[in-house]
Amino acid sequence: MNTLRQRPRELVRQFVRSDRLRRVLCYAIHLYIRFVYATNRWRVEGAEHPRRLCEAGRPFILAFWHGRLMMIPMAWQRMAPIHMLMSAHRDGRIIADAVAYFGVQSVAGSTRRGGSAALRTMVRVLAAGDCVGITPDGPAGPAMVASAGIVNVARLARVPIVPITFATSRRRVMRSWDRMQVALPFGRGVFIWGEPIELGGDLDDAGAERARRLVEQRMCDMVRDAEARVGRGAARRDLAREGRPPPLQERPRAPELAAGERH
Numbered sequence: 045m046n047t048l049r050q051r052p053r054e055l056v057r058q059f060v061r062s063d064r065l066r067r068v069l070c071y072a073i074h075l076y077i078r079f080v081y082a083t084n085r086w087r088v089e090g091a092e093h094p095r096r097l098c099e100a101g102r103p104f105i106l107a108f109w110h111g112r113l114m115m116i117p118m119a120w121q122r123m124a125p126i127h128m129l130m131s132a133h134r135d136g137r138i139i140a141d142a143v144a145y146f147g148v149q150s151v152a153g154s155t156r157r158g159g160s161a162a163l164r165t166m167v168r169v170l171a172a173g174d175c176v177g178i179t180p181d182g183p184a185g186p187a188m189v190a191s192a193g194i195v196n197v198a199r200l201a202r203v204p205i206v207p208i209t210f211a212t213s214r215r216r217v218m219r220s221w222d223r224m225q226v227a228l229p230f231g232r233g234v235f236i237w238g239e240p241i242e243l244g245g246d247l248d249d250a251g252a253e254r255a256r257r258l259v260e261q262r263m264c265d266m267v268r269d270a271e272a273r274v275g276r277g278a279a280r281r282d283l284a285r286e287g288r289p290p291p292l293q294e295r296p297r298a299p300e301l302a303a304g305e306r307h
Contacts, residue, residue: 070141077142081118083229084212087273088119090237094206097240098124103170104240105198107207109188109263110179111222113139115210117146119235125174127151129162131183148177163197170201180259185221188267190260195243195252204240207263211270234273236266 097104106126108116120126127149130136140150151169153162166176178197180190198205214231218224227233241262243255271277 066138066141070138071145073138073142074145077114077118077146080212080227080229081115081233084214084227084231084233087232087234088237089234089273090239091235093237093239094123097204097206101173102203103173103175103201104203105170105194105201105205106175106177107180107194107205107259107263108177108209109222109267110182110185111187111220111224112209112211112267113179114225115212115227115233115235116177116208117143117148119208119210119237120146120148122147123175125149126177127166127169127174128177129153129166129179129182133183136183151176163193163200166197167201170197170203180263181222187222188260188264190256190263192252192256194259195247195255198241198243199245199247199252199255202245204242205259206240207238207259207266208235209263209266209270210235211267211274211276213274213276232274234270236270236273238262238266 094104094106103124106116106120126147128140128143128151130140130150130152136152140152144150151162151165153165166178169176176197178194180194181187194205210227210233211225212227212231212233214228216226216228218226241255241259244251247255
């Protein structure tokens with residue numbers, strides 16, 4: 045029995061260790077993402093927010109939860125050059141190779157551990173005028189809890205944070221730490237872009253923590269909105285299982301820091 049349980053893990057390791065097999069897997073993943081995008085009816089809300097920043101020549105940080113990563117490249121649509129922060133772990137390597145087919149470059153590292161080099165790289169990328177994508181709860185959770193890293197990058201680079209999420213009416217929820225949302229074909233989907241969150245570069249520790257909570261709250265609220273748009277109420281149950289805070293109307297709102305399962 046233990047041998048049978050270990051076999052899938054060994055197969056994954058073999059894929060990662062073999063460049064040829066990993067390329068085949070990543071190409072298949074990218075084709076599946078395109079297939080899901082082509083066979084769902086999509087609605088996009090708030091796309092004017094990133095477009096205005098791009099038109100103004102302002103780089104920004106694209107923020108999305110790790111479990112909602114799958115369809116983000118299709119929302120981006122090569123809007124501008126972007127570098128996505130990826131774990132150096134084998135799962136991160138697979139994701140990095142898959143999103144490369146959508147023109148997304150990768151920065152190896154984490155906003156939680158061993159991330160000082162990655163932080164400096166992202167600040168340089170933003171200073172050069174490119175955008176950066178970060179999963180604030182990656183690479184290992186807790187799910188839908190933002191780390192301070194995204195705030196540190198934003199205030200050092202003096203760029204806004206633009207949150208995004210997606211939901212689909214047909215999906216499979218993986219039993220992973222992030223409850224990865226695997227979108228299925230032949231349904232409805234929605235992308236929701238949030239308003240830019242502008243942070244001052246001179247925030248003290250208390251201000252940085254308020255900013256972190258604001259980013260987290262906005263992103264959680266957007267997940268609930270996206271789930272509601274596709275006729276789902278599962279977001280509330282999922283968040284409750286993960287120990288997440290109650291919806292916005294049931295708790296006080298953080299102070300604004302803006303300047304200016306298969307179904």
